[in-house]
Amino acid sequence: MFRFQTLLSYLLVGLHVLLLFLLIFQEKVMLPAWLQPVGRMHPMLLHLPIGLLVIVGLLWLFKREFVGESFTKLMKFILGITALSAAAAALMGFFLSREEGYTADVLNWHKYTGIGLSFLCYGLWALYQTAEEQRLFTPLLGLSAVAMFVTGHFGASLTHGEGYLFPTTDAASQLTFTDDTPVFEAAIQPILKAKCYQCHNEQKTKGELLMTTLAGLLKGGKNGPIWVAGDALKSHLIQRANLPLEDKNHMPPKGKAQLAADEIGVLTAWINAGANTKQKVGQLAANDPIRAFLNKEKSAETQVATYDFEPASEETIEKLNTPFRVIFPIANGSPALHTDFFVRQAYKQEQLGELSEIKDQLVALNLSNMPVKNEDLKTIGQFEQLEKLVLNNTDITDATLSNLQSLTKLKSLSLSGTKQTKAGMAALAKLPVLKEVFIWNTPISEAEAKELQKQYPAIRFEMGYVPTDAEKLKLNPPVLVNENLVLTNATPVSFKHPLKGVTIRYTTDGTLPDSLTAPAYQKPFALNGYTIVKARAVKDKWYASDIVEYTFFKGGYRPKTVELLNEPNPQYMGEGGGTLVNFKKGEANDFKNKAWLGYREKPLEALFVFDKPTPVKSVMLSIGRNLGGYIFPPASIEVWAGNDRTKLELMQKLNPVQPTQNEAARIEAIETKVKEGSYTFIKVIARPVAKLPEWHGGKGQPAWVFVDEVFFN
Template sequence: MQRWKNILFNTSLFLNCLLVYLQLFEDRLSIPVWLQVAGRMHPMILHFPVVLISAYAIIILFLQISKTNDDQAYQNIADLILLFAALSSGFTALVGLFLSKEGGYDIETLQWHKWGGVVISVFTLAWYYFRKPLQVYKYFALVTSLTALCLVTLVGHQGANITHGQDFLLSPLMQEKKQVAIAPGEAEVYAHLVRPILETKCITCHNSKKAKGELVMDTEEMILKGGKSGVLWDTTVADLGLMLRRIHLPEDQKKHMPPLGKPQLTEEEIWILTQWIKRGADFKIKVADLSPADTLHQIANRIFTVNETAEYDFEEAAPSTVAQLNTANRVVDAEAVASPALNVSFFNSQLFKAVQLKELEKIKKQVVSLDLSKMPVKDEDLKIISGFENLRKLNLNFTGITGAVLPAFKNLKFLKSLSLSGTKVNAEQLKQLKDFPKLKTVFTWNIPVTSAEMEKLKLELKNIHFETGFKGDTVVMKLMPPLVQNEEAFISAPVPLKLKHYINGATIKYTLDGSEPDSIHSTVFKEGQMINGNVYVRAKAFKQGWVSSDVIEANFYKSTHKVDSVIFLIPPDPAYKGEGKMLTDLVKGKTNFKLGNWLAWRDNRMETLLQFAKPTTVQSITLSTLLDVDSYIMPPTRIEIWGGADPKKLKLLSSMSPQQPTKSQPASMRGLECKFSPATLQYIKVIATPLAKLPAWHSGKGNKAWVFCDEVIVN
């Protein structure tokens, strides 16, 4: 054993002598390619000496404090740890020196880090050599151990600054202190949307301390200058230039940014950068300067909500109470992690009942945001809300209320935002908001108030900002999509199609075959137009002087026969297993598949047997499916319909291979119909096979896809 200890010690001594020599004459040092490979091992092996030195120091501190420093077994183990620490320190510092010659780092910080590595290596070897006399004196042993821990911490901090950016170690605390709540109207696009993305995803490698590719992004001037490969963007080219080109490269390619292994940009972050560059990369433009219909404006409104957590002086509601109040059309969730404040949102107006507001009195102290938009609420229903003493935000857009209820809200001493768009509130009633103590913003789109009345209101109520939307001949606005007001998705007889748009003069055009509506060939919507059978409605709004709206989609299914029982020959995935009746209960799921209203298959195909109480004549089967490309939910590669009078002797009636998407697209629901010659059946077997491998263009290429189905409709 002693012989091996001598060999390791002499090797460490040689490495330290070589290290000091090369460090002193590094300006004459030229690194061959094969040594560059060794240099790149530095980040991989640097943890060994850090752990070993720290472990030895802690052992010595323990032995001295516990007064067991004469225990020979402990000493032998400790000696080996220190010897390997000395050896690994020398090797790590040496390959780090090789790595430093690649360039792209801040010279001053790098020099401190390199000499720090040399000091640690020499110190550790000397510590091993003089370990025995040092341990005789408790004071010297303690000081040496503490010195070693300090050296490792300081040099490691310098290395982290070089690799991850300035003040990497303390940056979470500094960011916490820097985070200041800001209103959307005061936010700047670059400073508050773009810059935070650059700081977390780009500047760690492109800063004055570590300029990879000679690119520094610390200041606006340096960003505009670009790096070795040129400027970062060019709005005259289709892909908007170098930055976005590198971002969109596959992650496994060398030039993809951020590099593989670093935190990647989210879809929203890429969208923010793209839209900012597309608009000219203006460093001074404010969110308030953007159209309310602009995507950047909408993202900012969501991100820059004033954080009032520090003002809350009420206790958290019981988790069991919150869980009980979450229903099929009401979501109650925390405003933020560890916050006692609750947000409440209602959806699906068909399920709304006034008593559901009364139920919220159990958490009336904790509710700070209440969204009742498009709910059939009346003035008398809202008197309950006046008791929600900590309410900050109230959304009553497109409800049936009148201004008669507004005085009751004066008791809401913290109310800051009130949304009244699409209601019957008039100018005289809005004047009642004058004495609301903290009200700052009122949304008043499409209410019976003239422009002259609104201007007068703004003069009288100077402390309130009335958001009426953009007006002006020079501004080209984008129309909001039309609304589909049909509540039922399943029909047994012809029903009128109900489409509506809240902008006067807007024309709605639609198609029933899933094609894109256009302003020339598509059908103009008029009251009384009927739909029958399985149709995939796509509608779009048009108006002269406006940008046409996005497309709204809705599926309608004709359901003739009711299935008596459903048997899963292959069960759905446990994560989305629901109940068997879900396939035939004629209740449509939502595009948010996490609500639990879908059945799904991935590792196995969907194989389900439908049974009728008596023979039934059938001529088509439709699968109501979900398409969500980004969530790996794709159409099945093949659908087969089998039928007959005996479940063991079924014959193939129809099959189809649905078209697969060729690019990412928004989530939507699709009806896949298999038609066949009319047949009298008592049993029907439905088979849907998931896509085995996602295509090469998909971010999850090679992975299995999901098949999601919520209904099987029989006609």
Template sequence: MRRYLSDWKGLIYNLAFFLNGLLVFLLLFEDRFTVPIWMQAVGRMHPLVLHFPLVVLILYCLWVVIVEKPDSTRWNAQLADSLLIIGTLTAVVAAFSGFILSKEDGYESDTLLWHKWLGIAISLMSIVLYGSRKYLAPWKLHSKLIVGAFLVIVFVGGHLGGNLTHGEDFLISPLGPSQDETPKVAFEEAKVFDNLVKPVLEQKCLSCHNEEKAKGGLQIQTQALLVKGGKGGMLWDTTKADLGLLISRLHLPLEDKKHMPPRGKVQLTDEEIVLLAAWVKGGSRFDQMVSSLSPQSPVYAYAQNVLGGGRTEEQYDFSGADADEVKKLNTTYRLIKPLSAESPALFVNFYNRANFKSEDIEGLMPLKGQIVSMDLSKMPVKDEDIKRLAQFPELRKLILNFTDVTGATLGELKKLTKLRELSLSGTAVKMAQIKTLESIPSLKKVYIWSTGLSVEELATLKKGQKIAFETGFRSDTLVLALNPPIIVTEKQLISKDEKVTLKHQIAGTVIRYTLDGTEPDSTKSLVYDKPIAITKNSTLKARAFRAGWYGSKQVDKVFFKAGYPVDSAQLLTPVDPGYKGKGAASLFDGKVGDTERVSGTWLGFNQNDFQGYLYFKKPVQAANVTISMLRNIGSYIFPPTRIEVWGGANEKSLKLLKVISPEVPKKDIPGAENLVYEAAFEPQQLSCIKVVAKPLSKIPEWHGGKGGKGWMFIDELIVN
């Protein structure tokens, strides 16, 4: 035992030699090497282990450089050998983990290539230094030159790694002009994107989404790249309740893998999140001036804090709210913030349509004496909610754009004696209801774009002197496109007694739809005039049409006919730990997986086939099994290559009922999409059903992950 302990350096040297050999072998066959899922954790240890060998090797090199003569009291050969062998082992561990990490998606630059090869060079040179240390006396000039060159490589490799993580100018940025020396743009000349939004994106997002490191295929260093989006599609979509990828991922829990910025990175402040959401809700314009905004706008308030400005804020005669109360009432999709620093006035923004309830307005009553601005754009606010809003006596600004308000209760706003600005764009208000607003003495401006009021009615309102009605730009030669209709029904699994509801914010708009997969047009497609019954699995496609407007873009959604209630289910093959959903319960929980946030809804398979049982306590007369799956080729999620459906009275009496063999895509298909596979067979009594699905074993040559295994995502199995 003592002999082995005394030769510990030899053991470590042999281990380091073996690992370097393995690393060289992997490099020679890099094109054929695919990182298994279990090994990804090794790669992600790279940031944890790389600092130790850097410190140890730098210390050893500096020690060699300062030794002057053989009998120097500064030199301790045993300690120097210990430092070098420890540095040698940890260097190869860091190089190996870095090589594994480099195989992950999103690292695509020349900087990565140089960093990887220098890291491997450092590992190989370390073991060569240790093996030849007897021939490299530290007090000789050639030894100092070799070690000095090695030290330069260590510094350069570390610098390139810092550039990958923190950006190209990470090391030298403190040497550049200080922030105070950078000329600030004048408030009146500032643009919302260039001077407010862009700096936030550069500070919090650019380090992971640039030409050197494009996580998710996304780069944001130019406006064109920002609009283009990444592998997940466009970054924003105002037709969605959560405004699309950019805003929804900011609101995910910090522990969620899809949360942005990732855990460990500097997070956005609440004010910055409000800024980005307000910019997206306002149309994500790149040319909008800050000075064109209302002083009540949250973007305007943010600009005052960041840019300054000579405008005088309104003085309020009420005291500030209790900070703990404000913090308690803030939620993921309802943000309450002061208008500006030290101001007692609060503004409120709502973000997620799907999560909104009327009680969310009632819940703000403890702050009714401080809330001066409320933005409920695109929330399902109804006429009865106006009565709740009328209970906030300090409201100066109320935004109800594209809500469900029809105007029947607008008279309730007379109670708001300080209301100066009201926005009703995109609602179904009528002329008579708009006229009731003239009885509100404090009201100065009303926005009524896209409300369905006739040109004559709008002209009449514009002639009024008391209230300034903003009706938007109109031209006899300009035809605008309608917004897409809204599919109100959130759930996708529709039972016998349920129906699908559509709506459009502009009165007089005709919604046409199809359920047979064809594209809806303005003449032949079905007209939506009542909720739609779903009698079979269908893809609903809808467009909006109105005289004097271009037809809207298409909106679509997959709906499933609910089947027999499943009593229990069992998974026969293991699910990938990163995508385990609710386990077997995901197969019959009545919820179809989200096409964007896949971490908590789908069962993911890569190394194994999917095999699962469905059980019924009483036999059911079955003739069809629907399998809900996902395709997102940019994220390596492919259709299965084979689906088998088996059935019988129990596991031992199963017989093959149906085989489906989906085709492998021959080219990239952008975005994510629900796939629906229907296995129809002769009607029969079944108590046990087994479904088998096989993932793609080899990704095609045209794909960036060619040769590797494809992912397969599955969630709901429906028996009819």
């Protein structure tokens, strides 16, 4: 025991001298990369000195119940381990504090009180070594307990947000909303507060992203804005939420409270509708999925219908759930299921037919904004348990509505934004329990809706929210019809908007489209090559929509084979050489997608082989830029060509302009010219930046090069 106490005394002195040194010279301390994992052990270790200090307090409080030398030895041992673990936790905490994402004020208080607590624990151990000094032990123990609570308070504020230990009444109270409450405050903010504030608050801004204020949300983090108004598929927030739980980029991180399927659905619907932070609840259509979510939250105590059919197996539901098709029970413990489809570009017709595995449990189906055709109604007609069906803004007409007459339990049908007529509504009259049909923004006029109401009094025909002449609302952005951003001569660019009377203004020269002079979209138009199209929706007595931006590519010639002369990084292998010519575009915020090839240690070097000599005049690389993720434009690009693979001629070498500051993630094109002639072999070399610039957080480290397509024209 003596040897242990001697060794412990030297160790404690050394640790506390190190802590003091680090605290005094903290501005000059540069930690090596291998110490970062040590710092991340701080949350695991900090509970040990807390528990031991509590045990010390209890033993000291009831010391009269113990007698003999054994108690003294036990106290010395526990105090020694307490002081040692407190010093280790403080040291690891100091290492962790060097990482980004924490607010300096609260972090400094937690750091100083934590190191102070370590010194107090060391003092307790030192005092107990001599009997004459033990009279000071009680006040020092009390001071240590106070320091422990204060340190814990600041630590909880860093980890879980301010007010975690002592929440205010306002923070604990549930939000109530009215029709005048902004949708953002009623539906979106509560979700973010419950699932995101913990790591993205004023005290702890992971990824430089502050989510507790609207200004912080709109600004975004180190990877740029977290949503793209009108396009959930390209929105960082939705992409991260839909990643596998095991993926390190999945948000919220594994181990934290996860977003529920309906919460992801609400966020997706809100972003696709334009992410309008000022829209009021009263302006939502009666069949809007966000309104349905709010009504469900508001009336959770309402009695849920009971069903006597057998539930679907968990394996079946898990198999059918995808990032773009979410299936969940309508209530806890209910066998009845609700299905939502998301992201128009990801929809496939067979995904609807796959729901036949749960046709006996499916009571609600939401296909809003999906490219559903008339022929799909025959498939939907097989889901005979359906009580609610949403077909808003789909491609159906009233020609095949009779296929829904088998849905004898259908109570609610949403057809808003589709090509319905008054005559077509007659097919719905045969549905025995149908209570409501939503027909706003269809060719059916207000007068015709009134006639339908008289003709079929058992059914309520809802025309939706009709603004007054004095009220101005903001339009949603235009919707791109094209599902592929790589165009051929037969696939021109096409836009649409669900609201009647809207004019779509667009530009193809990189300028911002204004509301008056920019070209008005009349019909699909062709592009002659790489083009950035910007568009917005305008309408009299409405505020213009946000601008949406789409980057189009065009490939005239397609090689027969692609040989990768250098293998990509094992994490970013894509689908081999074919990745570069399969016309599948990647996403700027998802470089793990198989549409990308990633290189870092060596350059991309690929040989493209054509069937015969081909008159290629230009070669265009589609590259990714995500500066926060160390993904930069290539340092240089070389294009070689010829008809003998052993005797290729250098056509052009480019040194792309490098960024001088952080920018939002995006995809861009780099084009090189080829000398006039016909070539069977073309080799492309793209070299990564060897060392990141001084302004970058990873200065001196090698950059990445990511390429998803190479186009030949």
